[in-house]
Amino acid sequence: MDAQVEKERGDEEKEGGQSTSILSPQLKAMIRIKKKYLKRSNSVRLSTNSAVSDGSLHPKSPQTRKSKRRKSRVLFPNDALIFKPKKERSGAKPFLLLFSVIVFIQVYNAIENLDDHVLKYDLEGLERSLHREVFGQPEALEELMEHLNDYLSTYAHQQPLALSLHGASGVGKSHLGRLLARHFRSMVDDKLVVHYLSKHHCPLQDAVQLCASKLSQRISEVVARAEEEEQIPFFILDEVELMPSPLLDILQTFLQSNQTNEFLNVVYVFLSSLGQRVITAHVLQNASTAGAHKPLRRALSLIHPLWMEPAVELIPLSLLEREHVIQCFLEEMTLEGFFPDLSHVERLADELAYHTAAVRQYAQTGCRQVVGKVNLL
Numbered sequence: 043m044d045a046q047v048e049k050e051r052g053d054e055e056k057e058g059g060q061s062t063s064i065l066s067p068q069l070k071a072m073i074r075i076k077k078k079y080l081k082r083s084n085s086v087r088l089s090t091n092s093a094v095s096d097g098s099l100h101p102k103s104p105q106t107r108k109s110k111r112r113k114s115r116v117l118f119p120n121d122a123l124i125f126k127p128k129k130e131r132s133g134a135k136p137f138l139l140l141f142s143v144i145v146f147i148q149v150y151n152a153i154e155n156l157d158d159h160v161l162k163y164d165l166e167g168l169e170r171s172l173h174r175e176v177f178g179q180p181e182a183l184e185e186l187m188e189h190l191n192d193y194l195s196t197y198a199h200q201q202p203l204a205l206s207l208h209g210a211s212g213v214g215k216s217h218l219g220r221l222l223a224r225h226f227r228s229m230v231d232d233k234l235v236v237h238y239l240s241k242h243h244c245p246l247q248d249a250v251q252l253c254a255s256k257l258s259q260r261i262s263e264v265v266a267r268a269e270e271e272e273q274i275p276f277f278i279l280d281e282v283e284l285m286p287s288p289l290l291d292i293l294q295t296f297l298q299s300n301q302t303n304e305f306l307n308v309v310y311v312f313l314s315s316l317g318q319r320v321i322t323a324h325v326l327q328n329a330s331t332a333g334a335h336k337p338l339r340r341a342l343s344l345i346h347p348l349w350m351e352p353a354v355e356l357i358p359l360s361l362l363e364r365e366h367v368i369q370c371f372l373e374e375m376t377l378e379g380f381f382p383d384l385s386h387v388e389r390l391a392d393e394l395a396y397h398t399a400a401v402r403q404y405a406q407t408g409c410r411q412v413v414g415k416v417n418l419l
């Protein structure tokens with residue numbers, strides 16, 4: 043150690059040469075300390091670099107320190123026996139998987155079937171044409187389509203569907219019946235769509251029993267045929283207000299849910315002016331048919347128990363406003379080859395009688411007189 047100090051002193055004297063005498067002892071001490079420090083740090087750097095280059099040491103960055111701390115796994119020597127706990131295989135797992143696959147396929151099939159049925163009857167096409175050709179009845183059409191969509195999306199049913207449409211004269215009941223018959227005839231076998239008009243099919247009041255048994259026979263035959271063809275038959279019965287009680291009795295028996303299967307897969311559409319007073323009063327007060335169902339059912343139940351059957355869905359048709367009558371005139375004039383002059387049509391519409399409620403005008407006979415008036419032009 044002393045020899046080292048002596049050596050350093052010698053060095054200083056060599057370096058300083060003549061200046062030795064000039065430097066103060068404190069300054070000399072500082073120079074000595076600095077040199078010593080530089081020497082040490084050089085030797086540390088050299089040894090670190092050599093360790094890094096031969097792979098025995100990595101430079102310690104904060105990251106390596108961090109990752110080292112994280113790896114706290116216990117390493118066993120290679121020849122040690124480690125008994126890990128055995129993984130238990132559940133026997134229920136494959137069954138659960140199989141079950142899930144079966145459920146998925148079933149649900150997928152059911153959805154496909156629903157789509158198939160709805161496509162088969164082209165209910166979207168029907169809805170489009172009804173909205174295009176029937177004026178002023180958006181609520182009724184919406185209800186009608188909802189019931190048809192629900193019912194026709196499956197083939198197995200607990201009861202038949204009976205849609206009973208009611209409304210005042212000239213609001214489009216027969217018009218709607220014709221459109222429905224035309225649509226379903228183009229979708230299913232023509233013979234499975236029966237369009238029954240009371241005045242035409244049962245004109246004589248004294249032959250009511252005969253009419254009733256004929257109607258019953260016709261329904262049974264068509265239903266049996268539909269069952270063979272795996273299709274749903276449609277019975278559209280117009281002018282139900284003219285049907286004598288025995289015919290309504292027959293219809294009621296076909297609406298029961300305790301019948302054989304084929305009689306449950308049937309759609310009936312009843313069109314009548316029964317209950318029109320209730321609907322007219324409701325529309326004049328509420329400007330809508332919404333909420334008219336309850337008073338309508340009450341009124342109909344007094345006429346015949348048929349309308350108390352759970353299978354029967356009531357659909358009230360609204361009164362037509364003046365603007366809808368104008369649409370009827372324009373349509374009819376175009377059909378008859380007349381130029382649909384709006385001022386002329388307005389004059390024709392003025393000739394009709396109206397109910398007035400708030401700012402609305404409802405035609406008392408709907409579009410009933412339109413054809414007659416256009417024919418006089």
Ligand SMILES: Nc1ncnc2c1ncn2[C@@H]1O[C@H](COP(=O)(O)OP(=O)(O)OP(=O)(O)O)[C@@H](O)[C@H]1O
Pocket residue numbers: 175176177178179209210211212213214215216217218315362370408409410412413
């Ligand atoms: N809402 C409507 N949209 C388009 N046309 C209509 C509408 N209502 C009636 N019409 C037309 O008016 C005429 C008479 O209508 P429709 O025979 O359907 O009335 P209705 O409700 O059956 O009346 P009624 O109870 O007196 O027999 C038909 O030519 C029909 O095309």
